[in-house]
Amino acid sequence: MFIIQPHYHAIARTAQDYERMAQSGVLCVAEPAFWAGFDRKYPETFIDYFRQITEFEPTRAAQYGITHYAWVAVNPKEAENPELSRMVLEKMPEFFEKPNVLGVGETGLHLSSKNECDIFEAQVQLAVDYDQLLLIHTPHLHDKLYGTKKILEILDGFPNLKPEKVWIDHIEEHTIRPVREKGYWTGFTLYPITKCTATRACDMLEMYGWDRMLINSSADWGPSDPFTLQEAVLEFRRRGHSLQEATEIFFNNPARYLGQNPKFKFKPIRIEEER
Amino acid sequence: MTDRKEGNSSISVLSPQKVLDLYYLDTRWHILEIGAMLDRMQRGEIAHPDDEASRTDLRAELLREALQILASDSREPDRAERLLTLFTKLDRNHE
Numbered sequence: 001m002f003i004i005q006p007h008y009h010a011i012a013r014t015a016q017d018y019e020r021m022a023q024s025g026v027l028c029v030a031e032p033a034f035w036a037g038f039d040r041k042y043p044e045t046f047i048d049y050f051r052q053i054t055e056f057e058p059t060r061a062a063q064y065g066i067t068h069y070a071w072v073a074v075n076p077k078e079a080e081n082p083e084l085s086r087m088v089l090e091k092m093p094e095f096f097e098k099p100n101v102l103g104v105g106e107t108g109l110h111l112s113s114k115n116e117c118d119i120f121e122a123q124v125q126l127a128v129d130y131d132q133l134l135l136i137h138t139p140h141l142h143d144k145l146y147g148t149k150k151i152l153e154i155l156d157g158f159p160n161l162k163p164e165k166v167w168i169d170h171i172e173e174h175t176i177r178p179v180r181e182k183g184y185w186t187g188f189t190l191y192p193i194t195k196c197t198a199t200r201a202c203d204m205l206e207m208y209g210w211d212r213m214l215i216n217s218s219a220d221w222g223p224s225d226p227f228t229l230q231e232a233v234l235e236f237r238r239r240g241h242s243l244q245e246a247t248e249i250f251f252n253n254p255a256r257y258l259g260q261n262p263k264f265k266f267k268p269i270r271i272e273e274e275r
Numbered sequence: 276m277t278d279r280k281e282g283n284s285s286i287s288v289l290s291p292q293k294v295l296d297l298y299y300l301d302t303r304w305h306i307l308e309i310g311a312m313l314d315r316m317q318r319g320e321i322a323h324p325d326d327e328a329s330r331t332d333l334r335a336e337l338l339r340e341a342l343q344i345l346a347s348d349s350r351e352p353d354r355a356e357r358l359l360t361l362f363t364k365l366d367r368n369h370e
Contacts, residue, residue: 141300173311193304200311207318 001246004254004266005029005229007106007135007169007189007216010057010068011049017219017226022064024230027251028266030258031057032071032106032135037221039078043087046074050091054098069264070098071105071135079110079119089122096130102261103127105135106169109147112139121154128160133261138170140194148175152182165260167214172196173204180208185257189218190228198232202239210249214257244271309342337361 005021008029021029031053033046040046053070061068072095074085095101107123109116120136127134139147151168155161168179169187172195179186186208188201196204201215219226229250236246252268259267279287289297320329329335344357 193300197304197308197311199308203311203315203318 103133
C-alpha cells in the first residue's frame, strides 16, 4: 500500500528510516521545521536549518525514491525569544519560493505564553499574506486542552484565513470536536506514550469519519517511531476496513491537503480491484 | 531524600516520588488505552444491539472486576498478583 508521511523530522533520523520507509510503501515525506532540543541563539542558525530541510534533505530522500517536502516556521518554544523570532520571520518568505516548501509550520503554542501567542499570530498573518498552507502544533499533555482552545481563539481573529488550508496537529479525544466544528484539517500524531496511539486514532476515525483527517508519526529526535504509521494502517485494516478506505486516509487525504499547494505532485489514487 | 531505600527484603526500592517520576506517563498511557478500549466496546454494543454473546462473555466481567481491583485500596502491594489470580478464571482447569 502507498503511504504519504505528512509530518516527519528527517533531520533527526538516519538513512535507515528512509530505506525502510521506501520498502514499506512511503512515497513522500513532508518535514516541518521544529525545535532542535535546545534554543537556538542566532537567526542565521534557523536560516541554515531551513536550508538543510529545503536543499539537502530532498537529495537524501531521493536516494531512496522518496520525495521530500518541507515547511518553515519558528516553533512555539523558541517564540519565547521574540526578537530572534521576528528576524527569522522576515526571512521566511524567501523560503516560500523554494520548490519543496509547502507552507508555514509547525507554528502553534507550547505553554501558551504571551510571546508564543504573538509570534504564532505573526506567522498566521504570514501564511494569509503569502497564501501558504499552515501547520499548527498543539501543546503536549496537560497543556493541550487550554492551548488548543487558545489557538482556535487566535485563528478566529483571522477572517481571511481559509479553514481548508489549516492543519491542526497532535489532536486527541479531548480536543477533536472544536477543531472539526471549525472545519480545519485534524491531525493525529502517533507517538509512544505522550500523544495518540494507532488504536485510539482508528477509534477516532470510526467516530468522526475521515474527511479532513491526517495521520502522522512525527518521527523526531525523541522516543518516536515512523513505523507507527504502518502500525495504524494494520490496525485500521484488521478492523475490516477496505484497502481503498485505508488509502483515503493514509495517502489520498495528505495528497488532498498538501496538494492545495501546486508544488505538491502526488494526486489521490483509486484501487482498481480489491482482493 | 534518597531515591532508594531497603524494602521488606534487603533489596532497595524506589521512593514513591521517584516511581511517579519514572512511571506516571507510562501509566497515563495505559489508562488511556483502557478507556479507549471500553469506549470501543460500548460503541460496538450500540452498533450491534443483537450481539448477545459479549454480555455473557466472562472476559468482559473479568475486565470490570479488574478495574475494581485497580481502584481499590490495598493493604499490601499485591494488585498485580490479585489481577493475575482473577484472570486465571479463564483457565479451563480453574475450579
